[in-house]
Amino acid sequence: xxxxxxxxxxxxxxxxxxxxxxxxxxxxxxxxxxxxxxxxxxxxxxxxxxxxxxxxxxxxxxxxxxxxxxxxxxxxxxxxxxxxxxxxxxxxxxxxxxxxxxxxxxxxxxxxxxxxxxxxxxxxxxxxxxxxxxxxxxxxxxxxxxxxxxxxxxxxxxxxxxxxxxxxxxxxxxxxxxxxxxxxxxxxxxxxxxxxxxxxxxxxxxxxxxxxxxxxxxxxxxxxxxxxxxxxxxxxxxxxxxxxxxxxxxxxxxxxxxxxxxxxxxxxxxxxxxxxxxxxxxxxxxxxxxxxxxxxxxxxxxxxxxxxxxxxxxxxxxxxxxxxxxxxxxxxxxxxxxxxxxxxxx
Numbered sequence: 001x002x003x004x005x006x007x008x009x010x011x012x013x014x015x016x017x018x019x020x021x022x023x024x025x026x027x028x029x030x031x032x033x034x035x036x037x038x039x040x041x042x043x044x045x046x047x048x049x050x051x052x053x054x055x056x057x058x059x060x061x062x063x064x065x066x067x068x069x070x071x072x073x074x075x076x077x078x079x080x081x082x083x084x085x086x087x088x089x090x091x092x093x094x095x096x097x098x099x100x101x102x103x104x105x106x107x108x109x110x111x112x113x114x115x116x117x118x119x120x121x122x123x124x125x126x127x128x129x130x131x132x133x134x135x136x137x138x139x140x141x142x143x144x145x146x147x148x149x150x151x152x153x154x155x156x157x158x159x160x161x162x163x164x165x166x167x168x169x170x171x172x173x174x175x176x177x178x179x180x181x182x183x184x185x186x187x188x189x190x191x192x193x194x195x196x197x198x199x200x201x202x203x204x205x206x207x208x209x210x211x212x213x214x215x216x217x218x219x220x221x222x223x224x225x226x227x228x229x230x231x232x233x234x235x236x237x238x239x240x241x242x243x244x245x246x247x248x249x250x251x252x253x254x255x256x257x258x259x260x261x262x263x264x265x266x267x268x269x270x271x272x273x274x275x276x277x278x279x280x281x282x283x284x285x286x287x288x289x290x291x292x293x294x295x296x297x298x299x300x301x302x303x304x305x306x307x308x309x310x311x312x313x314x315x316x317x318x319x320x321x322x323x324x325x326x327x328x329x330x331x332x333x334x335x336x337x338x339x340x341x342x343x344x345x346x
Contacts, residue, residue, distance in 0.1 A: 033092040034058040048120040048137040055101040063097025067153040074109025078232030079159035082245035129218040155225045158216035161232025167292040168326035170231040171198035175220040193265045194248035201273045272343035285331040
């Protein structure tokens with residue numbers, strides 16, 4: 001190994017160690033109550049740099065560790081703004097246990113106004129798990145969350161919303177993971193008391209040696225109480241979407257006897273499962289009169305794609321009967337883009 005490469009290897013190794021220790025030093029502190037904000041710096045072999053902001057809140061007494069992640073996708077603003085408000089509102093003197101909050105997981109995507117990927121390495125953080133300690137900067141962030149944050153968590157909440165091109169109804173979801181029945185049971189309970197009207201269970205078929213890809217699926221694979229919120233749409237900040245998120249967090253913390261704030265569960269829970277996806281098989285312009293929340297019947301024509309001359313290329317039909325959880329709502333589409341996600345009633 002050349003001297004230059006050895007120096008670079010040593011620098012990256014030390015940087016990784018310092019990053020992990022800075023989190024562990026705060027997390028392991030016996031001081032209570034405590035609130036501390038830290039930044040974890042990452043750099044890859046191509047000199048791409050990124051940072052991960054983490055806020056650690058410790059209540060007066062010990063209790064569960066509840067992790068909240070927002071901003072895995074940079075254009076999903078309601079989760080990010082909602083978590084900002086939670087950080088300002090939560091009083092650590094009234095908190096029991098510990099909150100680990102990552103307010104913007106993909107800061108490079110957020111500050112560059114890039115919808116899905118980190119613009120520096122073109123990697124989607126929500127497809128990179130479990131990550132790679134020697135990989136690109138996004139893979140390093142995924143690895144840090146997998147090896148350092150998830151193991152310390154009892155509950156892992158990943159908050160998303162509709163991107164700049166997605167219409168979406170608010171819903172709470174969890175993986176029906178048969179490998180960890182008690183954790184799955186608690187995840188279901190937490191989604192049901194969250195205050196969201198729509199509760200969606202996703203099937204879990206991953207083997208232990210398969211990559212999870214998604215962050216809260218990684219937490220589920222690792223045996224944690226893992227769940228997610230979807231709230232917000234079309235790349236905008238909606239006040240009601242923020243309220244759903246905050247109320248959901250407070251309801252779950254209240255259920256776990258960590259924080260005494262929240263409301264009751266939604267009076268009309270709608271249980272859904274087995275989401276199916278309709279993907280584009282052509283590149284062109286997409287048209288549909290439907291919106292998120294609409295009911296469809298299997299076989300219904302739900303939209304069509306034209307070429308750039310306005311000539312219809314294909315009608316698209318619903319492949320299941322259910323509710324549209326989210327759909328693409330801007331004209332341009334490419335092959336393999338998800339046009340609809342439809343979930344059936346239990």
